[in-house]
Amino acid sequence: MEFIEFKKLLFKKALAKGFDECEIYYSNRESLSITVYDQEVEKYSLNKTFGLSFRGKIKGKMGYSYTEVMDEEAVDMLIENSIGGAMAIESEDVQFIYKGDKEYSKVSSYSDKLENLDSQALIKLALDMERESKSYSDKVVNIGGCSISYGNSNYGIYNTNGLELTNKSNLISAYVVPIIEVNGEKYDGCGYTTANCIDDVDPKAIAKYGVEEALSKVGGKSIPSGKYKTLIYNEAMVSLLGAFAGIFDADASQKGLSLLKGKEGQRIAADIVTLVDNPLLENGLASTPFDDEGVATFKKEIISKGKLTTLFHNLKTAHKAGIKTTGNGFKSSYASPVSIDPTNFYIEKGNKSLKELTEYIGKGLMVVEFAGLHSGANSITGDFSIAAKGFYIEDGKKSYPVEQITVAGNYFELLKTIEEIGDDLKFPMSSIGSPSLVVKELMVAGK
Structure with a gap:
């Protein structure tokens, strides 16, 4: 079932069951994480998650429920679980389904430059971070961790008061943990960055920061x-x-x-x-x-x-x-x-x-x-x-x-x-x- 169809059916059935007002919050996320060790990909993890929560106000109390599936059975489950949860609440706190504000600011949280990223380019950056760390100083004896990740999310709120809000965000993050050895003692450091463009991930600068931090701890x-x-x-x-x-x-x-x-x-x-x-x-x-x-x-x-x-x-x-x-x-x-x-x-x-x-x-x-x-x-x-x-x-x-x-x-x-x-x-x-x-x-x- 498509989201809009699911939303309409859920709101219609919920109001018919006695809810005064109700709301859907959804979150759709994707993440790619790559870990390398000794110039080989050690872990490649791609995750996609979708979840939707429903909350509704009935008899002055708020009930909650959630699902990862959008079908008619999920609609009935959300409503029944929310009713049961609301009736079990003993708190007298006033709860709200918000009607919305007149204006919402524009926010820079999503970069078009991160769309359709090539996973091979990310792997190369991770391998370069590890290699640059080892070549920066002959005191680097190991790498405690070296990873690069990309994530994006799309989330929003819809309610029976007419509120319809959506936003999206994305980001690259990368880090390397060089381990150095001096006089039999080992020290670690961490070089890292977050970026809105793949060109802003500088393996040499990240490696330098991590190794210099480790060296600063000697003695x-x-x-x-x-x-x-x-x-x-x-x-x-x-x-x-x-x-x-x-x-x-x-x-x-x-x-x-x-x-x-x-x-x-x-x-x-x-x-x-x-x-x-x-x-x-x-x-x-x-x-x-x-x-x-x-x-x-x-x-x-x-x-x-x-x-x-x-x-x-x-x-x-x-x-x-x-x-x-x-x-x-x-x-x-x-x-x-x-x-x-x-x-x-x-x-x-x-x-x-x-x-x-x-x-x-x-x-x-x-x-x-x-x-x-x-x-x-x-x-x-x-x-x-x-x-x-x-x-x-x-x-x-x-x-x-x-x-x-x-x-x-x-x-x-x-x-x-x-x-x-x-x-x-x-x-x-x-x-x-x-x-x-x-x-x-x-x-x-x-x-």
Whole structure:
């Protein structure tokens, strides 16, 4: 059965069964992943997935169901499962099927240059990344991983209120993990890129980045325990920002699971900090003109010059708060209920180069990597105690690599003690981005 025919039949039968209004969300995805090892294709994986979810409002409650098949049996199954789910709900939360907005922004999330890609061209790029890594330095003894992937998706929302929305996106991503050996010790690094055109995938540059990162770790040692003025490198700050993104979730706040409850309008960070959620970012990994409830998305400052402006809201939490949704109602998959997520989420860049930030530190620590964030970070209290790697800074320059340390602090306090922000905003294969920044101090447990 074709989609339009399926949609018409589903809506007709659902309304006849007593639904007041209902909605279809569909997702059609294709992905190609190629992994190489020792100049041979190790894995070639092509996946195509289609899924469709139905939700409907009946007797004031919302029922959900989903399918991967479009036929008349699926129509009846969706309706019956949704009715059963709705009747089992005990929550009094008001649910919504959105009527739509007057305008939706145009978003750059799809590149025509990635249509009809030649898989042989992708294989060649992957082989070139591996070869360039090995030829860049004679210290490269192995490759921990080398892969290139292409993905595209087409998704949309239709409902009985007349809403009809569709969008599509595509992207190439590639990475290589060179392993070097120096004096019997092995170190790894990772070179990577995301691109909207195959010509933008530069195997030599990717290999260089990965090998140089591995070489930078040679000779690492611990440092004495104590408090250090700290420069957090952009990639490390991205991982920290991602680990604590949930504190800005209005649903968590309304359930008492975020210390930011009721803090809108209050200062929660240094004056120089502006934290942005931008679903309209050109070629952003999470750019979209609408959220999964059909709400038009827009760029917003979550923190504006240190003050908390808003939390992330979907229709349900916004109704509870008596405000307009921020357009952050998203599903983790077509089969999931609507929750809350950021889109392209980042700290606005400053005007200091990494060299200037290092000079500003004078003497202290540069953290380039955090490990174990999900087990060492408490998103409710903001406390974290996590393994880290980086460099010791003396006389405003990197002195030697640092490893075998644990960095501890509190995320809420860290935001307030940011002293300088760099101009090197980066999204490392992620929809979360950050520039490098300097914080007043962090507690380090070392030797």
